[in-house]
Structure formats: C-alpha cells, structure tokens
Amino acid sequence: MTKTPKGIHSPWASRGPRLLEKQLGTSLLDCRAIEPDTLWVRVSRKQIRAAVETAVHNMGARFLISAGTDLRERGDGYGIVHLFSLDRDGLFLALECLVPEWEEEVDSITPIVPGADWSERECRDVIGVEPQGHPDPRRLLLPDDWPEGVFPLRRDFDYNERPPAVEGSRPPLKEHPAGTTVIPMGPFFPSLEEPSYWRIFVEGETVVDCDYRGFYNHRGIEKLGDSVLSWDRIPYVAERICGICGFIHSTCYCQAAEKAAGVHPPRRAEYIRTLMLELERIHSHLLWLGIAGHIIGFDTILMQSWRIREPIMWLTEEISGNRKTYGMNVVGGVRRDITPAQMPGIRDAVTKVEEEVLAVKRAIVGDTTLLARTRDVGILSRKSAQDICVVGPPARASGVPIDARLDHPYAAYDDIPPTLCTQGAGDTWARVLVRVDEVVDAVRIIRECLDRIPDGPVLTEMAGEYPDGRIGISVVEAPRGEAVHFVMTGGVNRPYRWRVRAPTFPNLQAMPVMIRGQNLADVPITLGSLDPCFSCTERVEAVDVRTGKVTLYRKAELEAMARRHRP
Amino acid sequence: MNALLGTLSLAVLNVGLALLLSPLVEGVLRKGKAFIHSRQGPPITQPYLDLLKLLGKEDLRTSRDPFYRAAPALSLASVLLLATLVPMGTAPPLGFAGDIVVLIYVAAMSAVFLILVAYGSGSPYAFVGGSREMMILLTVEPVVAVALVVGALKSGSLGTGEILAWNAANGPTLSMVLAGIALLLALQAQAGKLPFDIPEADQEIMGGPLVEQSGPRLALLRWTLWAKQLVFAFLLVELFIPWPRTGWVGIDLLLALGKVMVVLVLVALVDVVNPRLRVEQAMGYYLRVAFSSLAALAFAVIGM
Numbered sequence: 055m056t057k058t059p060k061g062i063h064s065p066w067a068s069r070g071p072r073l074l075e076k077q078l079g080t081s082l083l084d085c086r087a088i089e090p091d092t093l094w095v096r097v098s099r100k101q102i103r104a105a106v107e108t109a110v111h112n113m114g115a116r117f118l119i120s121a122g123t124d125l126r127e128r129g130d131g132y133g134i135v136h137l138f139s140l141d142r143d144g145l146f147l148a149l150e151c152l153v154p155e156w157e158e159e160v161d162s163i164t165p166i167v168p169g170a171d172w173s174e175r176e177c178r179d180v181i182g183v184e185p186q187g188h189p190d191p192r193r194l195l196l197p198d199d200w201p202e203g204v205f206p207l208r209r210d211f212d213y214n215e216r217p218p219a220v221e222g223s224r225p226p227l228k229e230h231p232a233g234t235t236v237i238p239m240g241p242f243f244p245s246l247e248e249p250s251y252w253r254i255f256v257e258g259e260t261v262v263d264c265d266y267r268g269f270y271n272h273r274g275i276e277k278l279g280d281s282v283l284s285w286d287r288i289p290y291v292a293e294r295i296c297g298i299c300g301f302i303h304s305t306c307y308c309q310a311a312e313k314a315a316g317v318h319p320p321r322r323a324e325y326i327r328t329l330m331l332e333l334e335r336i337h338s339h340l341l342w343l344g345i346a347g348h349i350i351g352f353d354t355i356l357m358q359s360w361r362i363r364e365p366i367m368w369l370t371e372e373i374s375g376n377r378k379t380y381g382m383n384v385v386g387g388v389r390r391d392i393t394p395a396q397m398p399g400i401r402d403a404v405t406k407v408e409e410e411v412l413a414v415k416r417a418i419v420g421d422t423t424l425l426a427r428t429r430d431v432g433i434l435s436r437k438s439a440q441d442i443c444v445v446g447p448p449a450r451a452s453g454v455p456i457d458a459r460l461d462h463p464y465a466a467y468d469d470i471p472p473t474l475c476t477q478g479a480g481d482t483w484a485r486v487l488v489r490v491d492e493v494v495d496a497v498r499i500i501r502e503c504l505d506r507i508p509d510g511p512v513l514t515e516m517a518g519e520y521p522d523g524r525i526g527i528s529v530v531e532a533p534r535g536e537a538v539h540f541v542m543t544g545g546v547n548r549p550y551r552w553r554v555r556a557p558t559f560p561n562l563q564a565m566p567v568m569i570r571g572q573n574l575a576d577v578p579i580t581l582g583s584l585d586p587c588f589s590c591t592e593r594v595e596a597v598d599v600r601t602g603k604v605t606l607y608r609k610a611e612l613e614a615m616a617r618r619h620r621p
Numbered sequence: 622m623n624a625l626l627g628t629l630s631l632a633v634l635n636v637g638l639a640l641l642l643s644p645l646v647e648g649v650l651r652k653g654k655a656f657i658h659s660r661q662g663p664p665i666t667q668p669y670l671d672l673l674k675l676l677g678k679e680d681l682r683t684s685r686d687p688f689y690r691a692a693p694a695l696s697l698a699s700v701l702l703l704a705t706l707v708p709m710g711t712a713p714p715l716g717f718a719g720d721i722v723v724l725i726y727v728a729a730m731s732a733v734f735l736i737l738v739a740y741g742s743g744s745p746y747a748f749v750g751g752s753r754e755m756m757i758l759l760t761v762e763p764v765v766a767v768a769l770v771v772g773a774l775k776s777g778s779l780g781t782g783e784i785l786a787w788n789a790a791n792g793p794t795l796s797m798v799l800a801g802i803a804l805l806l807a808l809q810a811q812a813g814k815l816p817f818d819i820p821e822a823d824q825e826i827m828g829g830p831l832v833e834q835s836g837p838r839l840a841l842l843r844w845t846l847w848a849k850q851l852v853f854a855f856l857l858v859e860l861f862i863p864w865p866r867t868g869w870v871g872i873d874l875l876l877a878l879g880k881v882m883v884v885l886v887l888v889a890l891v892d893v894v895n896p897r898l899r900v901e902q903a904m905g906y907y908l909r910v911a912f913s914s915l916a917a918l919a920f921a922v923i924g925m
Binding site: 235236237238243244245259347348349350351352353354355357358361421423424426427573574575576577578 | 654657658659660745746749815816818819822823824825826827893894895896897898899900901902
C-alpha cells in the first residue's frame with residue numbers, strides 16, 4: 055500500500071478557522087497560519103475542551119503532545135498548547151489557551167483524547183497547571199521525594215536547584231484489584247534494558263491490569279535547553295536523548311529551529327539527513343528484531359540480526375566518526391559531507407543487509423513456534439491505537455496509515471517517498487512484519503538518495519539573531535514512531551521553550567490495553583513489540599561513565615580483550 | 622563378594638559419569654550453540670569453572686527451613702540415584718533394587734525438589750516458575766511412563782537391564798521405535814531446553830525457581846540439570862537404541878556415549894532454532910505426544 059505525499063496547502067488551512075469560529079464563537083481569540091503547514095489557534099481557557107472536541111471529531115486531528123510554557127514574565131500566565139496533526143493534509147494544528155497565574159488549572163482533554171493522559175500529567179508536574187477532570191491525576195514524572203508545589207519548568211526555577219527531598223514519600227502506585235497478585239516487572243528487569251517499573255496484576259497467570267511508574271532517568275533536558283544551552287549546542291544534547299535514534303532527535307530539533315529561524319538547509323544536507331535517518335532505521339529495527347527474539351528466548355535471531363546490523367555501525371562510523379551519536383546535525387544543515395568515495399561502500403553495505411534481512415524473514419515466516427508466540431499476542435485494535443494516539447510501527451501494524459515521512463514530508467522525503475508498510479492484525483507478528491518491511495524499504499530509500507543526491511554546500515549559515523515570538527514544530531519518523539519537537543523563540547540565544555516528545559511516550563500508554571486478558575508469559579514480548587525506549591521518553595542523557603579516566607583502545611586491542619583466542 | 626564389588630564399582634562409574642562428565646557435555650553443547658549463533662562461545666570447560674566459582678561463594682538463603690536448605694543437595698542426589706538405575710554400557714548397577722516404576726518416581730524427584738525450592742524462596746517469580754515446573758512435570762511424566770511401559774511390555778520385565786537386553790537381542794520393533802521417539806521429545810523438556818525452558822524463562826520470570834538461588838545452591842541446581850540431561854539421554858539411547866552391542870562394558874559405554882552426544886546435539890539444535898512456548902502451549906504439545914505414544918503401547922500389545 056503506498057501513499058503519495060500531500061502538498062502543504064490544505065483545505066483545512068482556510069476551512070479549519072471557519073469551523074472553529076462557528077463552533078466556538080467569541081471564544082476563538084486568535085487564529086493564524088504561522089507557517090504554511092502550521093495553524094495556531096488561541097481560544098479562551100474555558101473553551102479549550104470544546105476546541106479540542108471540534109479538532110478531533112470534526113477535523114479528524116490526531117493528538118501529538120501538550121506543551122506547557124511559563125509565560126508569566128510576558129504577562130500571559132501559563133500557556134498550554136495542545137498540538138495536533140491533520141495527517142492527510144500535512145498540517146499541524148496548535149490549540150493554545152492561556153491560564154492566568156492565579157488560577158493554575160485548565161480543563162483536562164483526556165476525557166476526549168485518551169492519548170493526552172501522560173501529556174497532561176507531565177504538564178501538571180513540571181508547570182503546575184492542574185488538568186481538571188483528569189481520570190488519573192497521579193504524579194507521572196517527578197521523583198517520589200520531590201516536594202509538592204515545586205515546578206521545575208517554571209522560569210523562576212533554576213536549572214541546578216535541588217529542592218529538599220520529602221521524607222517518607224511513597225511512589226504513587228495504583229491499588230491492585232481484589233483477588234489479584236502483583237507481579238513486579240522492574241524497576242530493573244532482564245528483558246528491559248532500562249529502568250521502568252511495571253506492576254502486573256494477575257489472576258493465576260492471566261493479566262487483569264497493570265500499573266506503570268517510570269521516568270527514573272529524567273534529567274531535565276528540556277530545562278537545560280531553555281536555561282543553559284544555546285541554539286547551536288542543543289543539537290548535540292538532543293542527539294543524546296536516545297541511545298538508538300539520536301540522529302532523529304537532532305534532526306527533529308534542527309528542523310524545528312530552522313522553521314522558527316526561517317532558515318532553509320541546502321538540499322544536499324537534506325539528502326544526507328535522509329540517508330543517515332534511514333541508516334538509523336535499519337540498525338534500530340535490526341536491534342529490535344534481535345531483542346524481540348531474545349525476549350521469547352530465540353537467541354539465534356538475536357545473534358544473527360545483530361551480526362547483520364554490525365556493518366551498518368561500521369558504516370556510520372566511517373561517515374561520521376561514531377557508531378552512534380553522529381554529531382552531524384547543526385541548525386541550517388549538517389557538519390559532514392558524504393564524499394563520492396564513501397558512496398560505493400554505503401551501497402554495498404545496505405545491499406548486503408537487504409539480502410540477509412530477506413533471508414531472516416524467510417526463516418522466521420515459516421517458523422510455527424515463533425508464530426505461536428507472536429500471533430494474536432498483544433493485540434492493539436485500530437480503534438485503541440487511534441484513541442491512544444499510538445505512532446510508528448505499532449500504529450501501522452494496527453492498520454492506522456500514518457507515517458510522518460509521508461504526512462509531513464521533511465528532509466528529502468518529498469523526492470523519495472517511503473512505502474507505507476501497514477498490517478491489519480495489530481498483533482506482535484504484524485509489528486514484526488512492519489519493521490522487517492521497513493528495513494527493506496529503508497535500503498531502497500538509501501539507494502535512491504545515493505542516486506539522486508545533488509551537489510552543493512551542506513550548511514546554510516545563520517545570519518543574525520533568531521526572531522522573537524516564532525514557533526517551530528517538527529516531526530520526524532523515528533524507527534519507533536514519530537518524534538515531535540516544538541521550539542518557541544524568545545530566550546537569550548536559546549529557545550524560550552523546547553518541548554520534545556519521543557515516540558515511546560504515546561506508545562507505552564497502550565500497554566494496559568494490549569496486555570489485558572493475556573498470559574503473563576506474553577507481557578515481555580508485548581512490551582518489547584512496542585520497541586520501547588525509556589531513555590527517549592524520559593529525555594535522559596545516556597552516558598556510561600564509570601571512571602573519569604579516558605583510555606583509548608584500538609580495535610585490535612578491543613578484540614583481543616573480547617576474545618583471547620582469535621579465530 | 623565379587624558381585625557386590627562389581628555392583629559398587631558400576632555404581633561409582635555411573636555416578637561419576639553423571640557427576641563429572643555432565644559439565645563437559647554441557648560445555649560442548651554451549652560451543653555448538655555458539656556456532657549456530659556465529660559466536661566464539663565459551664571454552665568447553667566453562668561449566669566446570671562456573672561450578673567451581675559458584676561453589677566457592679557465600680551460601681545465602683532466603684529461608685531457614687532445613688528442608689529448603691537441603692533441597693539443592695537432595696535434588697542432585699536424586700539425579701545421582703537415578704544414574705544408578707539407568708544402564709550405562711551394561712545393566713544398571715542398582716537394577717536389582719528398583720525397576721522402571723522406581724525409576725519413574727526417582728526421575729520426578731529432582732523436579733519436585735526444584736518446585737520446593739521455588740515455593741520456599743518466597744519470590745513471586747519463583748512461585749510462577751514453580752507452578753510452571755509442576756505443570757510441565759505433570760504433562761511430561763506420562764510420556765516417559767508410557768515409553769518405559771512399552772519397553773516393559775515388549776521385554777516382559779520391569780527391569781531396565783532386561784529391557785536393554787531384550788531390545789539389543791530382538792532388534793528394532795515398531796512400538797519400541799515410537800516409544801523411543803516419544804522419549805526423545807520428552808527429553809527436550811527434561812533437559813530444560815527450548816522451547817520448553819518455560820519454568821526458568823529468564824526474560825519473563827528471571828530464572829523462575831532459581832531467581833533467589835546463588836552460590837553453592839545455584840551450583841548444585843545447575844549441576845542437577847546438567848546431570849539430568851545426561852542421564853536421561855543415556856536412558857533413551859540404552860533402552861531404545863542399544864545397537865550394536867559388543868558385550869564389552871568399556872566399548873559399549875563408549876558407543877553409548879557417542880549416541881548420547883548425537884541425541885543431545887539434536888536436542889540442542891532444537892533448542893537453538895526455537896523460541897520459548899507459553900506453558901499452556903507446551904502442555905498441549907506434551908498431551909498430544911502422550912496420546913500419540915499410546916499408539917506405541919497399542920502396537921506393543923499386538924506384538925509389533
């Protein structure tokens with residue numbers, strides 16, 4: 055199934071405001087197209103729920119994320135923005151309302167958009183605007199011993215301030231239903247590479263419900279962005295949001311900043327970004343395939359798919375100097391060109407990967423035991439996927455035809471549209487197939503990139519300051535789904551507000567629906583099938599520093615350390 | 622006196638094989654697994670080193686119950702007792718003391734001790750693992766029982782030595798082949814290999830019954846599992862694939878060892894190309910195997 059990219063001139067650009075005006079009347083305070091693809095609507099605080107209802111039910115908008123901003127120094131109280139995407143029209147819709155300083159509450163939109171659950175809780179935790187009528191207003195993101203009434207993303211809170219810990223605090227856990235046993239998964243669990251605490255409520259081995267407490271790794275990268283870093287430094291921090299899809303975050307941030315600044319990167323830079331993004335997709339999906347195999351005890355898949363993946367890591371090291379965390383993106387383009395000498399190597403490596411991935415696919419498609427463990431496991435219906443606003447392969451495996459590369463074409467995806475890989479079943483097997491197909495499609499995109507890459511510079515230098523009062527919204531289709539970055543200019547050589555949404559943030563919220571009624575044995579693979587990336591979700595800097603000492607090992611030495619007997 | 626000495630030395634031989642050879646066999650299997658994984662793999666002596674390391678560690682326990690304390694040792698002891706009831710190269714040393722009925726009971730003992738360890742350790746993971754172990758045991762035991770009863774029917778004796786002698790002399794029969802296949806399928810679960818390592822399931826329940834076990838206790842439980850897979854493989858090859866038979870204990874033993882390795886490599890191969898089943902899927906599988914193995918029984922009754 056393919057879908058051609060849509061132009062950015064959407065009928066909703068003119069119809070949307072009219073519709074909103076009709077529905078909201080005088081509550082619609084302002085409505086303008088701040089970018090050709092972005093509609094910014096300000097409504098009165100009391101009518102935000104009605105506005106969201108119109109957007110979702112009448113315009114078919116898909117919720118992305120909420121961003122709370124402390125606008126008190128501008129005299130506007132707190133700004134709460136709900137971002138939506140009109141996927142078929144390539145349009146972003148931002149519904150903003152201002153909350154006066156003395157009110158600190160706003161109507162929750164979670165009753166209308168279940169997927170806004172975590173978003174609003176996060177907003178409450180960091181900005182301190184209470185979502186009224188939220189079905190589950192427990193603390194989400196702040197540590198258990200963080201004092202009440204201290205909101206870290208308010209602008210009068212210093213980035214390095216450490217409020218005194220509350221003694222005797224308890225995590226805000228959900229009561230388990232009567233007659234169930236709690237099986238804890240986490241905070242540290244063998245099949246989860248990162249800390250996250252699931253409490254699975256089971257009757258016998260059947261899952262009744264679950265509870266999640268996470269964000270153990272939250273280090274306030276957004277806060278650093280609007281208080282310490284500068285525009286040009288953020289790409290390198292953004293890249294460290296995720297250890298796997300770092301380039302996605304730096305690209306997404308750079309695109310948002312470029313939009314806000316009105317800078318257009320050269321075409322060649324956009325091609326290079328596309329190429330690197332697809333290389334990242336290949337290695338991420340292969341990494342996932344291995345982990346998924348490992349979770350159900352199929353270590354042969356783990357070993358083989360990681361072996362297949364390894365040449366991609368060597369390739370990115372050759373291109374950027376690093377296996378991961380390439381450090382290539384800057385606002386306005388990229389720092390490193392791809393030389394003609396590198397191109398045959400790239401082509402060979404991805405062709406090899408394609409061959410081997412197809413071989414793996416042939417091997418796993420006929421494996422009845424594998425099918426027994428993945429078919430009808432962790433089913434996510436299309437309806438639930440849309441309600442919870444699930445993105446990426448999990449959404450596409452449930453038949454939701456969204457892909458940021460097609461819906462909001464960025465980089466060179468307007469020239470080289472990806473194939474939309476969807477499945478209908480919504481089970482773990484469908485998610486396997488979607489990802490395998492995407493690896494093969496990524497190889498095609500890389501080949502076309504190499505064929506069509508134009509000559510020219512790779513960087514447009516920024517001239518002058520960032521204009522004040524601008525908004526940049528950018529999405530990038532990460533391997534796990536769509537990442538969203540939102541920047542607001544107006545800080546001192548830095549964003550006034552930088553909001554990041556990693557794809558795992560909405561996807562994790564689908565877990566309770568997916569595991570309800572299932573066997574306990576299927577919980578790890580169901581969670582694994584979402585390809586969760588907790589560090590992304592928690593915007594952590596994943597740096598492994600055991601000692602301050604820096605030792606440089608050459609490859610031969612590392613190999614010698616890894617295996618005493620060379621083959 | 623001579624008979625007693627012979628029995629004793631045979632018993633020492635069988636126990637010694639089960640105890641000392643099983644880590645080496647496990648090491649070879651690990652190497653093979655690594656080969657399929659495109660890995661180097663650990664040296665084949667690694668299991669010995671694992672045992673040495675674990676045995677040298679502090680003995681930590683989550684319960685003071687004396688039975689819980691003794692369970693790992695009892696578990697290993699039960700497998701060693703099983704080894705004396707299984708023919709290895711010649712008739713089983715303690716064949717006079719126990720027939721296949723005793724063997725079936727003794728074979729289940731190590732799993733029962735493991736379940737007791739699980740329930741005694743007080744961890745929810747161990748609890749789930751223990752109940753899974755129980756479910757697997759309950760569905761695999763019938764398969765083992767049916768296979769052995771077929772042997773007993775054919776040879777007209779309940780002794781493993783007699784079954785071995787009868788099968789070696791009277792050549793393969795349809796019912797014995799079918800029973801052997803059933804026992805081979807059961808071996809996969811008895812050895813704790815994929816797709817049936819469900820009670821341990823590292824990625825789901827963190828090793829299940831073993832989750833709270835460390836140091837010497839873990840060493841003994843591991844050793845139990847390795848010894849068990851070797852002894853069961855011996856049971857399979859000696860009773861159901863006893864040919865060729867030279868009559869020289871040493872040569873027969875070497876031949877049996879060779880066959881044991883072939884069988885275990887087969888088991889390891891299945892292990893390496895399969896993901897883990899859910900427990901109810903595994904139970905369904907073994908119930909089907911048990912019912913199919915009834916066919917072997919039927920053939921045995923009509924003399925085929």
